[in-house]
C-alpha cells in the first residue's frame with residue numbers, strides 16, 4: 001500500500017532531488033535532504049539495501065589497516081565517523097573488541113603492531129577501551145579456540161559493529177526519510193534520464209508491474225553504488241572518477257566461540273581476516289579479489305580459501321566443511337579511482353569516497369564509500385544540493401541518531417509495566433526490551449500497545465529465531481515488503497541464521513507470510529523457494545520444496 005502510494009506520487013510530483021539507488025549512500029542522502037526540508041524521492045531497482053549494502057562485514061571501523069599505508073588522515077576521518085556512529089546509535093552500533101593473533105615471521109613484529117594499535121587508539125581520540133598486549137598464556141585462557149601454533153602472542157583493540165545487520169541499518173535511514181516526507185519506493189528502476197526545460201526527467205519502470213513512469217526533479221543524485229558508471233553512461237555524464245570492483249565473501253556457520261569478540265587473523269594473502277559474532281551464529285571472512293563485473297558469486301575457490309584459513313587458525317574439535325555453511329554473503333566493494341588510475345597496489349587501494357558535482361547539469365555522482373562514513377556522505381550531499389540551488393529551510397536539522405533519552409525512558413517504563421522481558425522466548429540471547437528498542441526506536445511503543453491488548457503478539461513466530469508476531473505485523477504495515485526475501489534477508493536477518501531447508505519446513509514462516517502478504521502468501525512463498533538461495537544446497541541434497549500456505 002505504502003509502496004503503491006509512493007509510486008503514484010513519484011509520477012505526479014516534481015522533486016527537488018531524485019536519489020537513484022537505496023544502498024547506504026542513497027539512503028543517507030535521502031534522509032539528510034528530507035530532514036533539512038528538501039522535497040526528495042528515492043528509488044531502487046531492487047529492494048532497499050539489496051545490493052552491496054547487505055554484503056558488508058557489519059563493522060563500523062576506523063580503518064586500522066590504512067595505518068600500514070600511512071593514510072593517517074583517512075584513519076582520523078574514519079575514526080571520527082565511527083565515534084559519531086557510536087555516540088548517535090548507542091544501541092545499534094556498539095564497541096567490540098578485536099582479538100588479534102600474531103604469527104611469528106609476519107611482516108610486522110608483535111610489538112610494532114601493538115604500538116600501531118596505540119597510535120590507532122590515540123588517532124581515534126581515546127574514544128574506545130585501551131588496547132592490550134596479549135601473551136600466549138593469556139590468549140590460551142581467554143580464547144582457547146585460537147590455534148596458538150606458530151603464534152607469539154597477540155593484541156586486543158576496539159572498533160565498532162552493527163548489532164543487527166547492515167541492511168537493517170540502511171532501512172533505518174529509508175524509514176527516517178519517509179518519516180520526513182520523502183517518497184521512496186523499492187523495485188523501481190531508472191532506465192535513464194534527460195534534461196528537459198531546466199529539470200531532469202527520469203524514465204523509470206516499476207519492476208514488479210512493468211508500468212513505466214516519468215519522475216521530474218531539479219537535481220539528480222546517482223547513488224547506484226557499483227552501477228554509478230553504468231547510469232552515468234545513460235545520462236551522458238562525464239566524471240573524473242570511475243569504479244573498480246573488489247569482491248568479498250563471508251560464510252555463516254554455527255557459533256564458534258561464546259565470547260562477544262571479533263577474532264582477527266592475518267590470512268594466507270596477508271589481509272585481515274575476521275571471525276565475527278552474529279547473534280547465535282558466526283560470520284567468517286572476508287576475501288579481496290579484483291573482479292570486472294559487479295555481479296559476483298561465491299566460487300568453490302572462495303569457499304576453500306575461507307574454510308582453509310579458518311581451520312588453520314582455530315583449534316576446532318573438527319575442521320569446518322562446506323556442510324557447516326548455513327548461509328553465504330558475497331558483494332563487490334565499489335572502489336573510487338581517478339580516471340586512468342587503478343593500477344596501484346591492489347590491496348593498498350584506499351576506500352575513500354568521492355562526490356562529483358556537475359553544476360551545469362545539476363547532477364551529483366557518489367563514488368565508493370563505506371557504511372562507516374555514511375553521516376559524512378549525507379552531509380556532503382546536502383552541501384552539494386545547496387550548491388546546485390536546492391533550498392534547505394532547516395539546514396541545521398539533525399537527521400540521524402536514535403530517539404532521545406526521554407522517548408527511551410518512556411518506552412522502558414511501559415515495557416517494565418508490561419513485564420515485557422519475561423515474554424522473551426526461552427532461547428533469546430538478549431532482553432526483549434533492548435532488541436525492540438534497537439530495531440524500532442519510537443515505533444516500538446506501538447508494539448507494546450499491541451502486546452498489551454493481545455499477548456499473542458509477543459509470540460516468537462518462526463522456529464529458531466526471536467522475531468515476534470507483532471514485529472511481522474509491523475513490517476507488513478510499514479516496511480514496504482514486496483518479496484519474502486526483503487523480510488527474511490534485509491528487514492531481519494532470518495535468512496542468514498536459518499538454513500533454507502529449516503525455513504521450508506517452518507509452519508511459523510507460513511503464518512508470517514499470511515501476515516505479510518495476505519492472499520498472495522502462497523505465491524510469495526513459492527517465489528522465494530524457487531530462487532536459487534545464497535547458499536546452494538550441498539551436492540546431492542534434495543532441492544528445497546516450497547511448502548504450501550494452508
Ligand SMILES: Cc1cc2nc3c(=O)[nH]c(=O)nc-3n(C[C@H](O)[C@H](O)[C@H](O)COP(=O)(O)OP(=O)(O)OC[C@H]3O[C@@H](n4cnc5c(N)ncnc54)[C@H](O)[C@@H]3O)c2cc1C
Pocket residue numbers: 020021022023024025026043044045046047048049050051052053054055056057058059060061188189190191223224225226227231246247248249286330331332333334368369370371372373
Ligand atoms: C565484502 C564487503 C565487506 C564490507 N565491509 C564493510 C564494513 O565492515 N564496514 C563498512 O563501513 N563498509 C564495508 N563495506 C563497504 C560497504 O558495504 C559499501 O561501500 C557500501 O555498502 C556501498 O553502498 P552504496 O550505497 O554505494 O552501494 P549499494 O549498496 O550497492 O547501493 C546501490 C543501489 O543502487 C541500485 N541501483 C543500481 N542501478 C540502479 C538503477 N538504474 N535504478 C535504480 N537503482 C539502481 C542497486 O540496486 C543498489 O541497491 C564492505 C563491502 C563489501 C563488498
